[in-house]
Amino acid sequence: MPPIPTARAQNVALLGQVLGQGRLLSDAMTGSAWEAMPAPDRAAAQRMAQEVLRNLERCDRLLKPHLRKSPPLFVRNVLRLGAWELATGGTAHGVVNDCVQIVAGDRKTNSMKGLVNAVLRKLTEEAPAKWPTLRVPRLPRWLREPLTSAWGNKAVAAMETAHLAGAPLDLSARGDAATLAAAVGGALLPTGSVRLASAGQVSALPGYDTGEWWVQDAAAALPARLLGDVSGLNILDMCAAPGGKTMQLAAAGANVTALDLSEARMGRVRENLARTGLEAATVTGDALEHDGSYDAILLDAPCSATGTIRRHPDLPQAKQGEGISELIGLQAAMIDHALSLLAPGGRLVFCTCSLIPDEGECQVEEALARHPGLAVLRPEAAGVEEAWRSEEGGLRLRPDFWAERGGMDGFYMAMLRKPA
Numbered sequence: 545m546p547p548i549p550t551a552r553a554q555n556v557a558l559l560g561q562v563l564g565q566g567r568l569l570s571d572a573m574t575g576s577a578w579e580a581m582p583a584p585d586r587a588a589a590q591r592m593a594q595e596v597l598r599n600l601e602r603c604d605r606l607l608k609p610h611l612r613k614s615p616p617l618f619v620r621n622v623l624r625l626g627a628w629e630l631a632t633g634g635t636a637h638g639v640v641n642d643c644v645q646i647v648a649g650d651r652k653t654n655s656m657k658g659l660v661n662a663v664l665r666k667l668t669e670e671a672p673a674k675w676p677t678l679r680v681p682r683l684p685r686w687l688r689e690p691l692t693s694a695w696g697n698k699a700v701a702a703m704e705t706a707h708l709a710g711a712p713l714d715l716s717a718r719g720d721a722a723t724l725a726a727a728v729g730g731a732l733l734p735t736g737s738v739r740l741a742s743a744g745q746v747s748a749l750p751g752y753d754t755g756e757w758w759v760q761d762a763a764a765a766l767p768a769r770l771l772g773d774v775s776g777l778n779i780l781d782m783c784a785a786p787g788g789k790t791m792q793l794a795a796a797g798a799n800v801t802a803l804d805l806s807e808a809r810m811g812r813v814r815e816n817l818a819r820t821g822l823e824a825a826t827v828t829g830d831a832l833e834h835d836g837s838y839d840a841i842l843l844d845a846p847c848s849a850t851g852t853i854r855r856h857p858d859l860p861q862a863k864q865g866e867g868i869s870e871l872i873g874l875q876a877a878m879i880d881h882a883l884s885l886l887a888p889g890g891r892l893v894f895c896t897c898s899l900i901p902d903e904g905e906c907q908v909e910e911a912l913a914r915h916p917g918l919a920v921l922r923p924e925a926a927g928v929e930e931a932w933r934s935e936e937g938g939l940r941l942r943p944d945f946w947a948e949r950g951g952m953d954g955f956y957m958a959m960l961r962k963p964a
Contacts, residue, residue, distance in 0.1 A: 550585070568858055573590060599708070603627045626660070647660045680705050686864050767844065771842070779842065785804040799825075801826075831882075851943065923939050
């Protein structure tokens with residue numbers, strides 16, 4: 545049996561899959577080697593991978609003066625890990641030794657252990673002092689250019705600052721949010737979510753075992769709240785996994801049907817419903833083939849997820865914008881099908897966790913053009929700020945909003961009413 549990898553070695557493996565194979569961390573964190581690691585080591589490897597990816601530009605800027613040519617990706621990733629650790633308080637002896645051993649343990653890179661040792665020893669004193677002077681890492685060009693075109697340089701720079709800061713933990717309460725905030729020592733946000741700056745082990749928080757809450761970013765919790773009083777309404781959560789919006793609607797008294805294409809993801813919805821003691825009908829199937837009639841539909845459509853980078857720094861590194869045009873077409877088809885499932889006068893909340901207008905504002909404008917009589921209803925919910933309102937009648941949320949509170953995910957949402 546091969547040895548169980550250390551957190552640092554597994555971190556390098558994760559970086560290789562993201563930067564070399566274009567895989568997301570969530571997909572890379574699988575397999576026997578990963579599962580064999582003790583839980584604390586898995587958590588450490590994941591955290592290190594996220595931070596190295598969040599600070600990739602800074603790591604490369606530290607390393608560049610000490611490399612005459614770029615080494616193979618595996619060695620580069622070891623150096624990136626070492627640079628980040630040394631710059632952020634890692635113990636020099638342990639960091640350097642482990643990084644050298646990781647490179648020495650691979651026959652293809654064994655000859656480069658001297659390089660790794662020399663570079664990291666130079667960074668031992670240099671990195672901590674230089675690190676704070678390095679600029680906030682910029683988004684890759686494939687994403688930065690369209691976002692700058694949409695929102696301007698100043699806004700994009702503010703988003704990048706939010707991405708670097710990472711994300712606090714937000715909770716949605718099954719019951720009273722103020723009571724939950726007091727129980728977990730969190731802050732009650734204007735929109736009704738509870739925020740913890742540092743949560744530690746999530747499952748150890750009060751109320752986890754009894755299902756008093758679930759993890760859900762404050763921005764992601766807002767679309768369901770736009771529907772207002774849903775008690776007794778038949779509502780379809782059209783792309784339900786992992787179930788946060790389903791649980792919100794069920795807790796508010798709606799008769800919810802949770803629909804998702806993936807049986808594995810639907811399994812997570814069922815697990816979350818069971819933990820919280822909430823009820824919803826769960827259906828695994830293609831949203832475009834679903835049939836029925838509903839008073840309201842919540843469509844959190846598949847998208848580029850570019851609004852979630854502050855908690856998923858692997859996303860802009862693993863992807864290069866491929867597939868977005870196909871997603872835009874799918875979103876339009878889902879809007880059209882969702883409208884066909886609504887009862888006359890029914891409401892559709894369309895939302896995406898994207899920063900790209902083509903996946904938000906433009907979708908609604910085009911839906912209005914395709915469907916005569918379709919109307920946008922002014923979104924009303926606690927905590928909604930006027931600055932969030934967009935020209936076509938929806939809400940545009942960005943990571944740099946609420947900066948003093950810790951930001952929020954990028955999201956777009958709009959509520960549409962079918963003609964009576």
